[in-house]
Amino acid sequence: MAINKVVANAKEATKGIEDGMTLMLGGFGLCGIPENCISEMVEMNVKGLTCISNNAGVDDFGLGLLLHQKQIKKMVSSYVGENDEFERQMLSGELEVDLIPQGSLAERCRAGGAGVPAFFTPAGYGTEVAEGKEVREFNGKPHILESALTADFAIVKAWKGDTAGNLVFKAAARNFNPMMAMAGKITIAEVEELVPEGTLDPNTVHTPGIFVQRIFQGTGYEKRIEQRTVRQRD
Amino acid sequence: MLDKVGIAKRISQELRDGWYVNLGIGIPTLVANFVPEDITVEFQSENGILGMGPFPFDGEEDADLINAGKQTVTLQPGASVFDSATSFAMIRGQHVQLTVLGAMEVSENGDIANWKIPGKMVKGMGGAMDLVASAENIIVAMMHTNKKGESKLLPSCSLPLTGVACVTRVITNLAALEIKDGAFHLLERAPGVSVEEIQAATAGKLIVEGDVPEMKID
Numbered sequence: 001m002a003i004n005k006v007v008a009n010a011k012e013a014t015k016g017i018e019d020g021m022t023l024m025l026g027g028f029g030l031c032g033i034p035e036n037c038i039s040e041m042v043e044m045n046v047k048g049l050t051c052i053s054n055n056a057g058v059d060d061f062g063l064g065l066l067l068h069q070k071q072i073k074k075m076v077s078s079y080v081g082e083n084d085e086f087e088r089q090m091l092s093g094e095l096e097v098d099l100i101p102q103g104s105l106a107e108r109c110r111a112g113g114a115g116v117p118a119f120f121t122p123a124g125y126g127t128e129v130a131e132g133k134e135v136r137e138f139n140g141k142p143h144i145l146e147s148a149l150t151a152d153f154a155i156v157k158a159w160k161g162d163t164a165g166n167l168v169f170k171a172a173a174r175n176f177n178p179m180m181a182m183a184g185k186i187t188i189a190e191v192e193e194l195v196p197e198g199t200l201d202p203n204t205v206h207t208p209g210i211f212v213q214r215i216f217q218g219t220g221y222e223k224r225i226e227q228r229t230v231r232q233r234d
Numbered sequence: 235m236l237d238k239v240g241i242a243k244r245i246s247q248e249l250r251d252g253w254y255v256n257l258g259i260g261i262p263t264l265v266a267n268f269v270p271e272d273i274t275v276e277f278q279s280e281n282g283i284l285g286m287g288p289f290p291f292d293g294e295e296d297a298d299l300i301n302a303g304k305q306t307v308t309l310q311p312g313a314s315v316f317d318s319a320t321s322f323a324m325i326r327g328q329h330v331q332l333t334v335l336g337a338m339e340v341s342e343n344g345d346i347a348n349w350k351i352p353g354k355m356v357k358g359m360g361g362a363m364d365l366v367a368s369a370e371n372i373i374v375a376m377m378h379t380n381k382k383g384e385s386k387l388l389p390s391c392s393l394p395l396t397g398v399a400c401v402t403r404v405i406t407n408l409a410a411l412e413i414k415d416g417a418f419h420l421l422e423r424a425p426g427v428s429v430e431e432i433q434a435a436t437a438g439k440l441i442v443e444g445d446v447p448e449m450k451i452d
Binding site: 107159173174230 | 279280281282283288289290291292293294295296297298299300301303304305306307309315316317318319321322325326345350356357358359360361362363364367368394395396397398
């Protein structure tokens with residue numbers, strides 16, 4: 001019998017998220033974002049949040065919903081285009097923004113979860129990103145020191161999960177979710193399909209249950225597409 | 235002079251059999267449409283796809299299957315999907331042979347600026363800084379001049395940098411150029427474009443040696 005991580009819903013899962021906390025939120029664009037927990041946090045109206053997430057949603061979906069209610073104090077992201085309210089809050093100084101190269105962001109989350117306090121990377125050397133950071137040469141090439149990231153809560157979205165917290169992601173919806181799951185003091189996983197322990201093939205588990213403290217089956221996934229691009233049949 | 239499709243066609247001539255290739259947003263994305271029939275390449279999308287295919291047929295879009303530009307895509311036979319840390323391990327670890335991306339400015343020593351215009355536009359660097367810091371072959375696809383007609387090939391970049399001394403080639407609507415020894419070296423002229431026109435549109439140091447051939451674009 002595995003340890004049971006199941007909670008009833010988003011309301012129960014987000015219990016303990018308070019003003020001023022640091023959160024990690026999985027997803028790339030609107031792909032693989034924890035829709036249920038975001039809606040719940042809009043409802044809770046927690047404020048002063050620091051959100052670590054590759055993107056900041058769009059004006060009326062994803063993290064854009066929290067931005068709209070001015071619940072976010074600081075965003076730590078790699079790309080924040082496609083969001084007018086974000087741009088307005090940033091340029092007016094209401095919102096602090098820390099922009100990080102995408103690979104460094106992924107690795108900093110992974111490092112946070114893996115107990116690696118910092119690492120050297122070539123990304124960002126010679127740019128604004130390197131300001132104030134230690135530079136060291138390896139194999140004749142300069143690298144900058146990047147520190148690990150952790151969060152009070154990491155909130156991730158998976159395709160399938162079991163009662164033990166094991167997670168399976170689908171296609172490109174995996175993105176930042178596995179690393180963020182590792183780096184949360186408390187990690188919440190919302191899944192499209194929650195199955196009993198023993199149902200998932202252990203060989204296909206992407207995120208082992210040890211990284212997940214709370215899991216629930218989400219409802220009403222909208223899974224909005226940002227750029228619908230298609231080709232016509234000949 | 236080339237249009238955007240022409241630039242993409244010219245860049246497709248740089249592809250080599252067996253390469254893994256990362257294409258940026260905009261003109262670079264079009265390169266995937268012109269892969270020579272006698273070679274095999276696989277496209278990497280930094281959000282977590284290797285073996286990315288064309289756009290889906292109408293009605294077959296999958297919200298869970300998008301590229302780095304957030305466009306719906308498909309998977310080729312033999313494709314794989316993975317997390318962002320693994321994706322950038324491929325990039326940083328130099329397992330990807332070619333990166334093609336757009337730019338606002340490129341300097342004669344290979345610096346690139348493409349992520350920020352102070353006070354005006356700050357969208358973030360996305361994966362561009364990781365890509366340019368690591369790839370061995372970095373081709374910039376862009377117009378030779380900006381909307382005001384000013385050269386984008388400069389002695390040094392005026393905008394915040396994305397990476398230093400990293401761009402190896404630049405393919406523009408006017409020319410194909412190689413960057414080495416602190417200068418742009420003119421390799422080919424776009425159809426109907428003279429060396430003088432290229433010189434006039436290039437603010438950085440330009441080396442022209444011998445008779446510069448015209449591009450062959452199908």
